[in-house]
Amino acid sequence: MKVYNNFFRKVIYLFLFSIIISQSLIAEKSIDKNKQLLSPEEKEWLNKQKIIRVAPDPNFPPIEFFDENGKYSGIAADYFKIIEEKLNIKFEYVSCKNWDEVIEKAKNRKVDILSAAAQTPERAEYMLFSSPYLKFPGVIITKNDFSKLSSLKKLHNRKVAIVSGYVWQELISKDHPEIKIVPVNDIEEGLQKVSFGSVDAMIATLPIAIYYIEKKGIPNLCVAGETKYFTKLSVMIRNDLPILHSIMGKTLASITEKEKNEISQKWIHLHSNSIFQTGEVWNILFAFLIQAIFILSIIFLWKYHKKYFLIKYPEEKEANYKILFIIVLLFLLLDAFVVLDEIIDIPHLFFGYPQTPVNYAEIVFESVLIYIVGTITLIYFYRNIRLRIQTENSLRESEIKYKSIFEQTGTATMILDNDMTISMVNSEFEKLAGYSKQEIEGKIKWTEFVVEEDLEKMKTYH
Numbered sequence: 001m002k003v004y005n006n007f008f009r010k011v012i013y014l015f016l017f018s019i020i021i022s023q024s025l026i027a028e029k030s031i032d033k034n035k036q037l038l039s040p041e042e043k044e045w046l047n048k049q050k051i052i053r054v055a056p057d058p059n060f061p062p063i064e065f066f067d068e069n070g071k072y073s074g075i076a077a078d079y080f081k082i083i084e085e086k087l088n089i090k091f092e093y094v095s096c097k098n099w100d101e102v103i104e105k106a107k108n109r110k111v112d113i114l115s116a117a118a119q120t121p122e123r124a125e126y127m128l129f130s131s132p133y134l135k136f137p138g139v140i141i142t143k144n145d146f147s148k149l150s151s152l153k154k155l156h157n158r159k160v161a162i163v164s165g166y167v168w169q170e171l172i173s174k175d176h177p178e179i180k181i182v183p184v185n186d187i188e189e190g191l192q193k194v195s196f197g198s199v200d201a202m203i204a205t206l207p208i209a210i211y212y213i214e215k216k217g218i219p220n221l222c223v224a225g226e227t228k229y230f231t232k233l234s235v236m237i238r239n240d241l242p243i244l245h246s247i248m249g250k251t252l253a254s255i256t257e258k259e260k261n262e263i264s265q266k267w268i269h270l271h272s273n274s275i276f277q278t279g280e281v282w283n284i285l286f287a288f289l290i291q292a293i294f295i296l297s298i299i300f301l302w303k304y305h306k307k308y309f310l311i312k313y314p315e316e317k318e319a320n321y322k323i324l325f326i327i328v329l330l331f332l333l334l335d336a337f338v339v340l341d342e343i344i345d346i347p348h349l350f351f352g353y354p355q356t357p358v359n360y361a362e363i364v365f366e367s368v369l370i371y372i373v374g375t376i377t378l379i380y381f382y383r384n385i386r387l388r389i390q391t392e393n394s395l396r397e398s399e400i401k402y403k404s405i406f407e408q409t410g411t412a413t414m415i416l417d418n419d420m421t422i423s424m425v426n427s428e429f430e431k432l433a434g435y436s437k438q439e440i441e442g443k444i445k446w447t448e449f450v451v452e453e454d455l456e457k458m459k460t461y462h
Contacts, residue, residue: 037086037250045243046087052244054080055094055102055111059163059186061211062267063134063233064116066095075134076116076233078263083251098185099165106236112244114236118167123236128245130252132232138168141194141202141209142224149201150225155179158200161190168203171229187212195220205231207268286364291335294371298328298378305382316389323381331374338366420445 038046056064056072064074072080072093084090094111096102105111107126119129142149149155156178162169164183172179182199184190187209190202195218202209206223213221235252237245302324306317340346342363406413412429414422425433425440433440433449450458 037254038247042243042247042250046089046247049089051092052089052113053094053111054091054113054115055096055105056115057099057102057117058096059098059188060116060208061215062207063136063205070095075263075267078266079133079252079255080115082255082259083248086251086254087247099163100185103165106238109238109240112238112241113248116233117236118231119234120167120170122170126239127236128239128242130235130237130245130249132234133252133255134231134233136205136207136231136233138203138227138229138231139206139209140224140227141191141204141213141221142200143194143197143220144222146200147222147224152176152179152227155201159198161193161199161202163187163190163204167231168227168229172203172227188216191216191218191221203227290364290367290371291332294331294374295328297375298324301375301378301382316385320382320385323385324378327374327378327381331370331377335367335370338370339363414440414446416446420447422446 056066056074056076058066060074062074064072064076067073080091091113094105096105102111102114103123106114106123114127116134117123117127119132123129140149140151140155149158152172153176156176157180159180159182160172161182161184162172163186169181169183173181182193184193184202187202187204190199190204191209191212193199194202201224209223212218235248237248239245305320406415406424407426409426410428412432413426414429415424417423421442422440422444423442425437430437430440435444447455447459
């Protein structure tokens, strides 16, 4: 028994040893694979570098920040962890007081890399950029009772806080000089100014704004609208280190979609308020209300038309129903297309035009317009149908009156076609001719009732 125990113990040890060896080989293979990203020259340069200094934005959560223990954290930090693993290196993270200090150190070559920064012409004078690896919309933050300031045009001649040195400052001062920019040291200071009414609004990056509003518990602030600008964050490298620029670009490109998604899911949690606290939901409900009113108006029009018209002319019911179905379907499809276009942005999807945010107010306006036109179209069609039937009835009544007069003349009378065929005769003519109407009308020419010697003379009267 003891022999068997020793045997199984040895098997277990061998199994554990094989796992350790296999994992080591996998790790070594992974490092070798990542090293293959680089050229021999890049590998040699990297091996010679004792320190590569990275300066994050200290107040940019959840993208990047230093936590209470001084540890570099956030979305960009997780990307840099992956880069460290792929290159088998360790960066030195330099803590600065604010973004202005970060930029100053970059200009003076006191740091080598900025981990998450937007590309601007000014920065291009002293830094190289990787391809953007993060993209977020710029949004307008206001107090709840100022939520109508939902676009940059509505902020003209108003005080707007922007973190000093952020890309929004450069873009807005260039495109909207009418806006009175109030520089602040960090986003927390800007949000406090908005909350206390020192400024009318703040321009900030969406996830950062939400992070601070939730963290600080500022209940009187909301996201009023989008700027239609996006911050595309890249890794910035000193422009006198092109080889480091190449290394960072290749390594960033090797990060998988799975790794990117895991990082995003870890840090970005858009905890929205109750949907009824946003203007969008009321716009959507209003759009549904307009659609319901349109359908109810169709039902009302159909019932009215049926009660006062189709009951008298049941033979028109099928044709009228087809017209109703086609018109309603056409306008419902048109409205569906408008809504779909606004949500999935068809010009962007199929033709590559710049993507635009969903405009719920535009959806409501276009839906109202479509259904008003649809209702007017239905009324117009029904009116035309009724006029046509009334005209036909008037003609029918006129024909009846005419036939009545025609029959009661007391004289043999006939009506002729251009080819001399008798189209209609009265009863007196039947008696005179000795033929019935069925035998005469449309079958016999009047010349058959005239003697031959008078025929030529009679033809001259035709």
